[in-house]
Amino acid sequence: MAYFVVQRDLPGVTPEILKSAGMRAKTCCSEMTDEGQSVRWIRSFFLPETAQTHCYFEAASRDTVEEANNRARIPFTHITEVVEMTPDSV
């Protein structure tokens, strides 16, 4: 499994729209995992200054992450594989 960041530009987004998108992402990931395509939404960060969000997913492939976001109908600009680094890992 790999980690991916999904970048979104969401000008004018409200906390409620983010909450709604989160619920849709969660339920679509759960459904796809039940179908055999394991994908997990890990967490998201909202950048108020740029109205962007960075959403982190764990999945076998980029395509799986893209499909989860499409099913949840959440717009995105880029999906990029990332390497995890934590204070404990260095």
Add this chain to the structure above:
Amino acid sequence: MKDTELAAAIAIALAKKRNRSEIGADELLLGCLQVISRFGVVQMGSWTFDLEELGVDWLDNPERSEAKVAYSPLAVDLFDRAARIATADGSSRIRVSHLLAGFANEDEGLMGELKRSHGITSASWRAAVARAWSARFGKDMSDPQEDGSEAGDLGDYLTPEEAAKALSIHVQTVRAYVRSGKLPALRLAGERAIRIRRTDLDTVLEPLVPQT
């Protein structure tokens, strides 16, 4: 699994069973109704909805399907609306009650049919959802607590502030109802503080449209 996630899972399964490519408002509404149903029947206010009459085999355990379904734009709108209602309700989570309340302004599809066949208005629907949750959990529509446990923590007797929150009205209005006798209240022995029976809250509610 939280109630909203369960409702969504049922909606997704229904969309797959119906060979739809999108999860529409009808599937989402049926998912919510199934979550709050008992033995395939939903009782909300004076209305009774039979899931079987609505085309749902509530005993069915659908086979796992790999069909791909996405949320429809209308389903997205309903989630957005539910999130706004949750915020207004003081809840950090979207609950089935918020989703159901979000259907109040829908006049198309299954919700439109229910409105026409049962004489449901937007206000009477929202009031029925609120009453159903108040009766079930004794507080606002946020029902289960944030930790997932069942609520009802306010007990059977409410302060005027809690009663105001449950009815979504100002506390001074509650005090006025009590003074006028419209809302029964009790005084704590030897104290000025009053308490209101949760079950008495319905006495100040009346349907906008006479129910038959």
